[in-house]
Amino acid sequence: MSSKSLLSFVIYGFFLLSPCNSLKDNADEETRAYFHTLKINSLPSTEVCKESSKALNEGSSSLKLVHRFGPCNPHRTSTAPASSFNEILRRDKLRVDSIIQARRSMNLTSSVEHMKSSVPFYGLSRITASDYIVNVGIGTPKKEMPLIFDTGSGLIWTQCKPCKACYPKVPVFDPTKSASFKGLPCSSKLCQSIRKGCSSPKCTYLTAYVDNSSSTGTLATETISFSHLKYDFKNILIGCSDQVSGESHGQSGIMGLNRSPISFASQTANIYDKLFSYCIPSTPGATGHLTFGGKVPNDVRFSPVSKTAPSSDYDIKMTGISVGGRKPLIDASAFKIASTIDSGAVLTRLPPKAYSALRSVFREMMKGYPLLDQDDFLDTCYDFSNYSTVAIPSISVFFEGGVEMDIDVSGIMLQVPGSKVYCLAFAELDDEVSIFGNFQQKTYTVVFDGAKERIGFAPGGCD
């Protein structure tokens, strides 16, 4: 290498390494702005699985979190079909509807009462738009079942033989081959406590979703295990569903983690004290984790779980949003009630005033790029065909307790698959409900501390 090319390499390398610093230093206080560099790529993500190297800490139990269509999913039946984008948006809207419905109905009654009287299991299991699954061992000997992890559902359920209607191509649990499966009779105390009015011999359940799909079956107790753990979890209440309707989307069931007494988090409270955390990876080609118990890392910042809205969801209070590192443009007064933090909804939903403030500053800071003229659900989309990288403004969300979450670059804009069109990944909802979705949670460690009733965030959770 000649000395001239070495010099230019050094200079080039310097600029590559310090784009943020130079931006910061050149801007004065008033106009200081922070941007992320977004790489524009129309190719599907890599077909090689990148494993998270996040080490387990002492006393914790982790499950690998994988994208259902990504190369890390051992049960993958196909890569993402072209229709999956619209399907995800459709399911995401239904998910949001179910959160709104739950909140409205729970406004009438206290949470505990609601859980006890939930017939037929209303709100304890709900449609999910999430693409992320964990593989959980069920039965003795164990059979690995891919389940969507869901902080907005209670019941753990899997599809079961003999099937009246099961999802094709994904594993089906066979209770007759498990020595630890114990069907719950309707007359049992446990069944009566969650399924008041049950009168058939078996403790049946029905979950009906807002999209008219459903899962019906019987309740049972079973052994649950994680592949690397020496111990397992005995007598866990599960749903064994011989009839699922709706589309198959890569999972055999759901692992419910909400605040109700039947969720996996509540049923293992004696071991993990209702403490769990997860990290959703930045791309479908990487793994994240779902971890129970363990030591909370020092850099996690916590916000208290709100008690104003009785619900089995996890609600925390949003207190502001800032764009481009400026002073918060939206303050706490924009949020009348706490926001549901949800693993099963994708896009963050904001009250109309908050959303329009966010959108107008975002558009202003993006005015050098071609904004598409559209009045759609996603209304701030750009055609980046002529770019290989784009500078997008940072977005921070603030929560009660002084928590600032600087959203990862992978969580700001949603790419329309097969194109170079990217849309701001937020949407407007109404004044009574706002939702902090999984897209904005990517790469963070999100800690649910049920015993201390707080939720925390720390960056770099999947590295």
Ligand SMILES: *[C@@H]1O[C@H](CO)[C@@H](O)[C@H](O)[C@H]1NC(C)=O
């Ligand atoms: C909940 O109840 C309060 C007081 O009755 C009411 O002001 C509020 O609009 C209700 N919220 C929802 C989502 O129905």
Ligand SMILES: *[C@@H]1O[C@H](CO)[C@@H](O)[C@H](O)[C@H]1NC(C)=O
């Ligand atoms: C569910 O069924 C009801 C009654 O048949 C119908 O009005 C509604 O539009 C359906 N919902 C969806 C999401 O298909």
Ligand SMILES: *[C@@H]1O[C@H](CO)[C@@H](O)[C@H](O)[C@H]1NC(C)=O
């Ligand atoms: C890309 O650049 C070409 C040539 O300058 C221009 O004609 C075209 O409109 C640009 N496309 C977009 C989406 O900006």
